[in-house]
Structure formats: C-alpha cells, structure tokens
Amino acid sequence: MTRGKLLSVDEYAKGVLEGDRITLARAITLIESVNPTHNLLAEQLLDRVIKEAETRNTYRIAITGAPGVGKSTFIESFGYWLTQQNKKVAVLAIDPSSALSKGSILGDKTRMEKLSTSNAAFIRPSPAGETLGGVARKTRETIALIEAAGFDFILIETVGVGQSEIAARRMCDLFMLLLLPGAGDDLQGIKRGIVEMADLLVVNKADGDRKKLAAQAVNHYQSAVHLLSAHPGGWTPEVITASALENTGIEKIWNAILRYQHQTKTSGFWVKQRQKQAHHWLYNTIQEGLNTLFFEHPEVKTLLKQLEPQIIRGEKSPFAAAKNILDAFTANPLDNTSKTTTI
Amino acid sequence: MTRGKLLSVDEYAKGVLEGDRITLARAITLIESVNPTHNLLAEQLLDRVIKEAETRNTYRIAITGAPGVGKSTFIESFGYWLTQQNKKVAVLAIDPSSALSKGSILGDKTRMEKLSTSNAAFIRPSPAGETLGGVARKTRETIALIEAAGFDFILIETVGVGQSEIAARRMCDLFMLLLLPGAGDDLQGIKRGIVEMADLLVVNKADGDRKKLAAQAVNHYQSAVHLLSAHPGGWTPEVITASALENTGIEKIWNAILRYQHQTKTSGFWVKQRQKQAHHWLYNTIQEGLNTLFFEHPEVKTLLKQLEPQIIRGEKSPFAAAKNILDAFTANPLDNTSKTTTI
Numbered sequence: 001m002t003r004g005k006l007l008s009v010d011e012y013a014k015g016v017l018e019g020d021r022i023t024l025a026r027a028i029t030l031i032e033s034v035n036p037t038h039n040l041l042a043e044q045l046l047d048r049v050i051k052e053a054e055t056r057n058t059y060r061i062a063i064t065g066a067p068g069v070g071k072s073t074f075i076e077s078f079g080y081w082l083t084q085q086n087k088k089v090a091v092l093a094i095d096p097s098s099a100l101s102k103g104s105i106l107g108d109k110t111r112m113e114k115l116s117t118s119n120a121a122f123i124r125p126s127p128a129g130e131t132l133g134g135v136a137r138k139t140r141e142t143i144a145l146i147e148a149a150g151f152d153f154i155l156i157e158t159v160g161v162g163q164s165e166i167a168a169r170r171m172c173d174l175f176m177l178l179l180l181p182g183a184g185d186d187l188q189g190i191k192r193g194i195v196e197m198a199d200l201l202v203v204n205k206a207d208g209d210r211k212k213l214a215a216q217a218v219n220h221y222q223s224a225v226h227l228l229s230a231h232p233g234g235w236t237p238e239v240i241t242a243s244a245l246e247n248t249g250i251e252k253i254w255n256a257i258l259r260y261q262h263q264t265k266t267s268g269f270w271v272k273q274r275q276k277q278a279h280h281w282l283y284n285t286i287q288e289g290l291n292t293l294f295f296e297h298p299e300v301k302t303l304l305k306q307l308e309p310q311i312i313r314g315e316k317s318p319f320a321a322a323k324n325i326l327d328a329f330t331a332n333p334l335d336n337t338s339k340t341t342t343i
Numbered sequence: 344m345t346r347g348k349l350l351s352v353d354e355y356a357k358g359v360l361e362g363d364r365i366t367l368a369r370a371i372t373l374i375e376s377v378n379p380t381h382n383l384l385a386e387q388l389l390d391r392v393i394k395e396a397e398t399r400n401t402y403r404i405a406i407t408g409a410p411g412v413g414k415s416t417f418i419e420s421f422g423y424w425l426t427q428q429n430k431k432v433a434v435l436a437i438d439p440s441s442a443l444s445k446g447s448i449l450g451d452k453t454r455m456e457k458l459s460t461s462n463a464a465f466i467r468p469s470p471a472g473e474t475l476g477g478v479a480r481k482t483r484e485t486i487a488l489i490e491a492a493g494f495d496f497i498l499i500e501t502v503g504v505g506q507s508e509i510a511a512r513r514m515c516d517l518f519m520l521l522l523l524p525g526a527g528d529d530l531q532g533i534k535r536g537i538v539e540m541a542d543l544l545v546v547n548k549a550d551g552d553r554k555k556l557a558a559q560a561v562n563h564y565q566s567a568v569h570l571l572s573a574h575p576g577g578w579t580p581e582v583i584t585a586s587a588l589e590n591t592g593i594e595k596i597w598n599a600i601l602r603y604q605h606q607t608k609t610s611g612f613w614v615k616q617r618q619k620q621a622h623h624w625l626y627n628t629i630q631e632g633l634n635t636l637f638f639e640h641p642e643v644k645t646l647l648k649q650l651e652p653q654i655i656r657g658e659k660s661p662f663a664a665a666k667n668i669l670d671a672f673t674a675n676p677l678d679n680t681s682k683t684t685t686i
Contacts, residue, residue, distance in 0.1 A: 047663040054657030141662055275655045282654055285665035290637055293673065294629075311625055312618045314397030319484060320390040322628035330636065333676045 006030070009041060013048040019088075019150045021122055028124060031141045046141060049148035058147040059261065062168035064158040065178030066190055070204050073244045074178060075155055076112040081250045083120040087152040090122040091115070094139050094156060094164040122151065136167035137288065140281055143171060162191055169197050170280050173270060174260055176200045176253075179221065181214035181241075195221075196228050199237050200256055202249065206241035214241045233269030235260055299328045349373070352384060356391040362431075362493045364465055371467060374484050389484060392491035401490040402604065405511035407501040408521030409533055413547045416587045417521060418498055419455040424593045426463040430495040433465040434458070437482050437499060437507040465494065479510035480631060483624055486514060505534055512540050513623050516613060517603055519543045519596075522564065524557035524584075538564075539571050542580055543599055545592065549584035557584045576612030578603055642671045 007015070007026065015023025031042045065071050079089045091112070115121045124142065139156070146154055156172055158164040169175055177190070177198035195201070201221050206214030221239045231237060238256045242249025264270040294300055303325045310316040350358070350369065358366025374385045408414050422432045434455070458464045467485065482499070489497055499515055501507040512518055520533070520541035538544070544564050549557030564582045574580060581599045585592025607613040637643055646668045653659040 043663055043666055046660045050660040050663070051658060137662075144660065274657075278654045278657070278661050279651065282651070282661035282664055285662050286637075286668060287634075289665055289669045290633060290672075291630075293669065294633055308622065308625070311621045314617075314621070315394060317389045317393040317487065318621050318625035319480075319628050320386055320393070321625055322632055323386055325629060326632045326636065329633075330676045333673045 009044045012045045016049055016145055016149050017052055024149045027145050028142050032138050046144055053144045053147035056147045058151055058154055060154045060172040062156045062172035062175045064165050069178045069180050071178055076115045077244050078250055079115045082153050083118045088120045089153045090146045090151045091155045092124050094158045094168055140171045165194050170277055174199045178202050178204045181206055181210040181217050199260055201239045203241045207243035207246040233264040234267050235263055294329055297329055300325055303328055352387045355388045359392055359488055359492050360395055367492045370488050371485050375481050389487055396487045396490035399490045401494055401497055403497045403515040405499045405515035405518045407508050412521045412523050414521055419458045420587050421593055422458045425496055426461045431463045432496045433489045433494045434498045435467050437501045437511055483514045508537050513620055517542045521545050521547045524549055524553040524560050542603055544582045546584045550586035550589045576607040577610050578606055637672055640672055643668055646671055
C-alpha cells in the first residue's frame with residue numbers, strides 16, 4: 001500500500017460489493033501486500049465477500065500462448081467485444097517472471113487503450129511476488145474480489161512457459177491457447193502438456209498470406225486434439241482461427257465459449273471442476289502457510305545454517321539433521337521474535 | 344519388524360559396520376518400519392553410521408528401462424560380473440507401485456539366482472511404502488546403511504515411468520537407461536526427460552536378428568544425446584549395446600562406468616552432485632516430517648473434515664479456512680493424543 005491509508009474491512013467490503021473500481025484496486029493491492037497486518041485485513045475481507053463472489057457466476061477464462069502470438073491484442077479485442085455485449089470484464093495476469101523482469105506482461109496498461117478506458121472493464125497488471133506459488137495464490141484471491149465486485153468475465157493472461165499455465169488451469173473454467181499459423185507447437189515453445197490442457201485452441205493472425213498456413217494448423221491441431229486423451233468434461237476441444245487485423249474469429253470463439261459452458265454445466269463438470277479447484281487452494285494455502293511458519297522460524301533458520309555445511313561434508317545424516325530441526329520447531333512453533341520487529 | 348526382537352542401536356551399528364548381512368537386512372527392515380519407536384531407533388542408527396558410510400566411496404548406479412527390456416537379467420549379469428572383479432554388490436529397487444501391486448520388481452528374489460547366492464552380493468526387494476516420497480527417502484536411508492556395511496556398488500532398479508527415476512537420479516552417481524533395439528524411446532514408453540537424465544544408454548538384447556536394429560538404435564540415441572543439453576559434469580553420455588544371451592557388452596559398460604567416474608571426479612562434478620543430493624534429502628525429509636506433523640494432528644484432521652464441505656459449497660474461502668487450521672496447529676503443534684495409543 002503505497003497510496004493512501006488503509007480502509008477498514010467494512011469500507012473495503014462495501015466498496016468491492018458495490019463494484020467500485022477504485023476500492024477494488026486498493027483491495028487487490030492489500031491482498032498483494034507482504035505486510036502481516038495487511039494480510040490479516042485481506043483475510044477478513046475475503047471471508048466477508050466470498051459468499052457473494054460465489055453467487056455471481058463469473059466465467060473465468062485463462063488465455064495463453066507463446067510470446068509474439070498476439071495475446072495482448074487478442075485480449076483487448078475480445079475484452080472489448082464482451083463489453084459491447086454488456087458484459088463486465090476484468091483482465092489479470094499470472095507472470096512468474098515478474099519478480100525478476102518487473103512486469104513483462106500487462107505491465108504497460110496503455111497497450112490496451114480501448115479496453116482500459118471502458119467503464120465496463122478492469123485491467124490489473126501482474127502482481128510482483130517472490131514465488132510462483134505466492135503469485136498464483138494472490139491471483140486466485142484477486143479473482144474472488146473481482147467476482148464479488150460483479151464482473152461477468154475474468155480473462156487471465158499467462159506467459160506460455162509451463163508453471164503459470166498449471167496455476168491458471170487450477171483457477172479457470174476454460175483454458176484457451178493461442179497459436180501461430182504454420183509453426184508446430186514445439187517450434188512455438190509450447191509444451192505438449194499445455195496443448196493437452198486447452199479447452200479451446202485459437203490459431204491467431206489467420207489473415208492475408210497466412211490464411212493457408214492457418215488452415216493447415218487447424219487440421220494439425222484437430223488431429224492432435226483427437227489423439228489426446230478424452231476431456232474429463234466430455235467436451236471435444238475446438239480449434240478456431242482468428243485475426244485481429246481482419247477482425248474475424250471473435251464471434252466463433254464466443255459461441256464456442258458458450259457451448260463449452262452449456263455442455264460442462266449440463267454434465268456437471270463445471271461445478272465439479274470448481275469444487276476441485278477450491279479444494280486445491282485450501283491445500284496450497286495450508287502448504288505455503290506451513291512452510292512460511294517453519295522456514296521463517298528463527299531457530300529453524302539458525303539450525304539450518306549450522307547443519308547444512310555438516311550435511312554437505314557428510315558429517316551428519318540429512319535425516320538426523322531434519323529431525324533436530326523439526327524438534328526445535330515443534331518446541332515453540334510461534335517463536336516469531338525475528339518477525340515482530342518488521343510489523 | 345516381524346522377525347525376532349529389536350536389537351539395541353549398538354548391536355545394529357556393530358553388525359552393519361562389520362558387514363554382517365543378516366544384521367544389515369534387519370536394520371533395513373527397521374528403517375522401513377512405520378512404527379514411531381522403530382523410527383527413533385533408525386534415526387539413531389543412521390546418525391551412528393553416517394560418517395563411516397561417507398568414507399566408503401561406494402558407487403551408486405541407477406538402472407532403469409521399460410518393462411520387457413531385460414532389467415532383472417541385466418542386473419543379475421552385471422552384478423555377478425562385478426562380484427567376479429572382487430566387488431561387493433548390493434541391489435535395491437525403488438518401486439512407487441509396490442504399495443498397490445505388492446512387489447512388482449525384485450519381488451521374486453529367485454529371479455536372480457546366481458547373484459543372490461553369491462557371498463559378495465546383497466539383494467533387497469522394494470520397500471512397501473505408502474507414498475513415493477516415503478519410499479524414496481527410505482531407499483536413500485537404506486543406501487547409507489549398505490554403504491556403512493562396506494559395499495562397493497549399489498545398483499538401484501527403477502520402473503521407468505517417471506517419478507521413481509527422478510527419485511533415483513537424486514540418490515545415484517550414475518544413471519543408466521536400458522533400451523530395446525528398434526523401437527524409439529516414445530514407443531517404449533520412456534519419457535524424454537528420462538533419456539535426458541541418462542549418463543549411460545544401453546541398447547539391450549542386441550543379439551541375433553536384432554543386431555541391425557540395435558545398431559540403428561545406437562545411431563538414433565547418439566544423435567539424440569548430442570542434441571540434448573550439455574551434461575553438467577562435462578560428460579557426453581555414451582550409447583553401448585549389450586546382450587545377456589550372447590554375454591556381450593558388460594565389459595564395455597564397466598569401462599564406461601570407470602571413465603565416467605574418473606572424469607566427473609576430476610571435474611569436481613561427482614562431489615558436487617553428492618553435496619546437492621544431501622541437501623535435497625535434508626529438505627525432502629523436513630517437508631515430509633512437517634507434513635506428517637501437521638496432517639496427523641488431531642485438531643487439524645477435525646477442522647479439515649468440518650471445513651472442506653463448506654469450502655466446496657463456496658460458503659467459506661479456502662484462504663480463511665487455511666488460516667483457521669494453521670492457527671489450530673500452532674496453538675499446540677505436539678498434540679499427538681490420537682497417536683499415543685498406536686505406539
């Protein structure tokens with residue numbers, strides 16, 4: 001929180017539930033904070049709005065693809081198109097590299113000029129977290145706030161290298177993969193596992209001279225989709241061409257998105273996937289919290305520093321050392337003497 | 344421990360350090376036990392023998408390959424050949440499926456008749472653990488005991504499906520992959536990542552009509568090896584043909600194993616890899632211990648049971664629930680009331 005003072009939980013909750021975009025932005029900043037006082041407030045806020053968020057029926061869509069595939073332009077066109085259908089749209093990013101490269105995706109809001117000036121849209125650049133785990137969890141918490149604020153669609157942009165896609169898959173309803181005409185997925189640096197996760201494959205930049213290549217790519221991916229194992233929701237992933245330049249494909253994509261929703265809601269997969277995801281975030285949050293508790297523990301830190309060299313020299317078994325350290329932790333798990341100074 | 348009563352730590356340590364195979368077998372059973380009293384004894388034993396183990400300079404070799412490639416026959420031939428060079432050899436298995444399928448590899452000791460009757464050999468079937476993590480850790484602890492008992496070589500058999508190879512890679516000095524002539528690694532069900540981990544590739548069953556196919560396979564894998572990223576030890580993985588039927592290849596493999604040892608010891612990679620591995624097992628053991636402490640905690644169990652349905656129904660945020668559960672744990676981390684009855 002660099003801007004302004006903290007609000008009360010009531011004020012945050014009220015503003016978010018009313019869909020006030022300034023309060024929403026500040027609430028997200030609160031969630032992304034590493035300050036323990038902010039974390040406590042953020043937890044209370046989430047607990048306050050979670051039921052409301054769950055009733056909103058927001059459609060969560062992850063959008064990924066290799067650099068150069070035209071993700072930002074696509075998201076801007078698609079997002080803008082959604083606002084034209086009277087839908088409220090939020091755009092987020094999961095970017096595991098942001099801590100290092102400082103905002104490589106969605107960092108420059110002005111790239112989405114048309115969308116960012118729309119009253120029905122909310123664009124949030126990627127959070128700067130230290131670990132992907134943390135970034136992903138905070139993205140998931142941000143989704144809850146955005147849903148509480150009444151958005152109909154959340155578009156989650158990821159970078160296409162693997163880890164952030166797995167995180168996105170665990171928080172979205174539909175996973176969309178953008179592809180270039182011509183080049184195979186291996187040449188685009190897209191891992192096979194990412195192709196397998198996709199519910200919708202969009203061959204982008206299918207315009208001008210690239211139309212023929214795009215048609216080949218569609219054939220290629222349609223066969224690939226049929227070879228891959230069956231979708232757990234009984235859905236056959238669709239392959240669609242699109243072009244921002246020639247303004248084509250958006251409506252076909254929109255229809256596929258509706259078909260997907262209809263079919264997976266009918267089969268029960270939609271709800272089941274959301275339940276599985278909530279379950280995942282419970283365990284993910286516990287694991288992170290437990291590890292923070294443990295590895296930030298002053299005596300654990302001291303012992304690790306002492307014992308690691310002995311283990312590396314083969315003077316002590318890593319198993320016995322682990323036992324020593326665990327014992328020190330359980331003797332006094334809340335010894336936060338080194339942390340109280342930072343609050 | 345089903346056979347006989349427990350020995351004292353002194354008795355276990357003495358027997359193991361003297362290389363007594365019966366005590367060694369009993370000590371391994373102690374390590375594999377899930378009984379907390381046994382675990383405590385096992386930790387003391389490991390701490391007692393670890394320094395001795397580290398001075399033995401045992402060569403740890405992982406051997407993997409798809410079912411049908413002839414792993415057991417190869418390990419028997421190779422192990423027997425090593426004993427003929429006056430080397431003491433132990434054979435272990437990491438089998439993540441053992442808990443389900445009950446001993447699919449090395450389960451039947453009689454498959455290695457020649458080797459199992461040699462005084463210089465020690466064969467241990469795969470442990471039956473509940474998780475691969477646990478099985479792998481216990482295999483790593485077993486290695487320490489075997490080294491303390493003065494074995495020169497440890498051959499670790501794995502199943503070739505992924506998880507157990509990653510575990511083996513983290514405890515061995517050299518990783519050997521057995522392949523069939525003709526079929527590509529994809530057809531053999533060997534994941535690319537496993538090929539990339541290999542220091543030595545052996546095209547097995549290179550005999551009779553298969554000799555030509557074997558030569559093709561050697562060419563194929565030699566190109567693959569050159570395409571793969573550089574080995575961190577400055578070693579170029581070698582591709583060698585072998586046949587148990589025609590009794591060929593063992594000596595070439597032996598020479599490659601010696602070259603690998605010489606080169607990686609000279610470059611410093613050998614020691615660096617072992618240090619990294621010890622470091623890994625420290626953190627692996629801590630993580631497992633911490634999770635056991637947490638998820639076996641009676642109040643944590645009760646709360647999880649209570650809160651999971653609420654989370655799944657969207658009535659409570661998984662983040663707030665995680666906080667509740669972590670708080671309950673830290674209030675009294677050693678509340679083992681439900682466990683004391685089982686000791």
